[in-house]
Amino acid sequence: MKVLVTGGAGFIGSHLGEALMQRNNEVVAIDDLSTGDTKNLHALMEKKGFQLIVDSVLNEPTLDALVREADLIYHLAAAVGVKLIVSQPVKTIETNIRGSEVVLKLANKWRKPVVVASTSEIYGKGSSIPFTETDDMVLGPTTRNRWSYACSKAIDEFLALAYHREKALPVMCVRLFNTVGPRQVGQYGMVLPTFARQALSHDPITVYGDGSQSRTFCSIFDVVDALIRLVEKNDTWGEVFNIGSDEEISILELAKLVKKKTNSRSEIKFISYDEAYEAGFEDMQRRIPNIAKLKKAIGFQPRHSISAIIDQVVESLKKSNSS
Numbered sequence: 001m002k003v004l005v006t007g008g009a010g011f012i013g014s015h016l017g018e019a020l021m022q023r024n025n026e027v028v029a030i031d032d033l034s035t036g037d038t039k040n041l042h043a044l045m046e047k048k049g050f051q052l053i054v055d056s057v058l059n060e061p062t063l064d065a066l067v068r069e070a071d072l073i074y075h076l077a078a079a080v081g082v083k084l085i086v087s088q089p090v091k092t093i094e095t096n097i098r099g100s101e102v103v104l105k106l107a108n109k110w111r112k113p114v115v116v117a118s119t120s121e122i123y124g125k126g127s128s129i130p131f132t133e134t135d136d137m138v139l140g141p142t143t144r145n146r147w148s149y150a151c152s153k154a155i156d157e158f159l160a161l162a163y164h165r166e167k168a169l170p171v172m173c174v175r176l177f178n179t180v181g182p183r184q185v186g187q188y189g190m191v192l193p194t195f196a197r198q199a200l201s202h203d204p205i206t207v208y209g210d211g212s213q214s215r216t217f218c219s220i221f222d223v224v225d226a227l228i229r230l231v232e233k234n235d236t237w238g239e240v241f242n243i244g245s246d247e248e249i250s251i252l253e254l255a256k257l258v259k260k261k262t263n264s265r266s267e268i269k270f271i272s273y274d275e276a277y278e279a280g281f282e283d284m285q286r287r288i289p290n291i292a293k294l295k296k297a298i299g300f301q302p303r304h305s306i307s308a309i310i311d312q313v314v315e316s317l318k319k320s321n322s323s
């Protein structure tokens, strides 16, 4: 199969590309390298059957040719990372909405199946833990930048599902919860690579708020496996799936665990949300997926514990620091 991965040079896209190639697919990655990096494609660049197109998904003529050639599309290209979203809201909204518009329009033109990557941000400040695919979205006001990301992704989901309902296009929306693993960078705000880097260099580990907020962290390897297995089923099209781990950990516990595992001398430093992001920033206190639907569809069970994931992330950081 020839698979088109938009955002293919990103953290998730590059791991997905590797897994698809291992399963004997051809992969074409398109990425504008805004947050993606060719370094992520180290293992793929020279491989026969892999191709990187450095361009934006907003470039319709380029994308038209790629979609026409593809058998399946994973649409991952998006503005990601809470820090980036807060600092560049125009880019976030435009990339996410226009990008998906173009991809879905062309997928429909050439009748190609598409998996649209969405996000757990969609659940916003909802408090019905764990979050189930049919739960309401509970978002903050438009005066808080953070919520633009959830809204832009909600529009992507609406549009994808509309193509399915109205035009019988095979589409699937996957809501990715916090996904972590080797090669993820902390630059755009992601907590685990940030903590790991701080701990390894014995800098203060920056816990935002009081650290009582919690998340679940799913290994990129489990996520990629789910992404591939979901399209192998016939009854998953037209559906929305949570993908994540259900092992909950508070951010303070995470900081302590990273510090312990790296034998770090770092102090744990608490920083207010206003200082970390922007005045009035709203965080979610808990974010845990209900993965019953995913379990039923593909027998999903996360194989990597948070402890094992931290070890992998630390190892990969050490390796990239020494190279």
Ligand code: UDP
Residues within 6 Å of the ligand: 081, 082, 083, 178, 189, 190, 191, 192, 194, 195, 206, 207, 208, 209, 213, 215, 251, 283, 284, 287
């Ligand atoms: N966080 C933190 N220190 C950091 C980066 C993030 O305490 O250096 C917190 C952040 O406020 C949030 C959690 O870690 O409560 C997860 O943040 P991330 O940006 O990785 O993902 P989110 O779940 O917010 O999308």
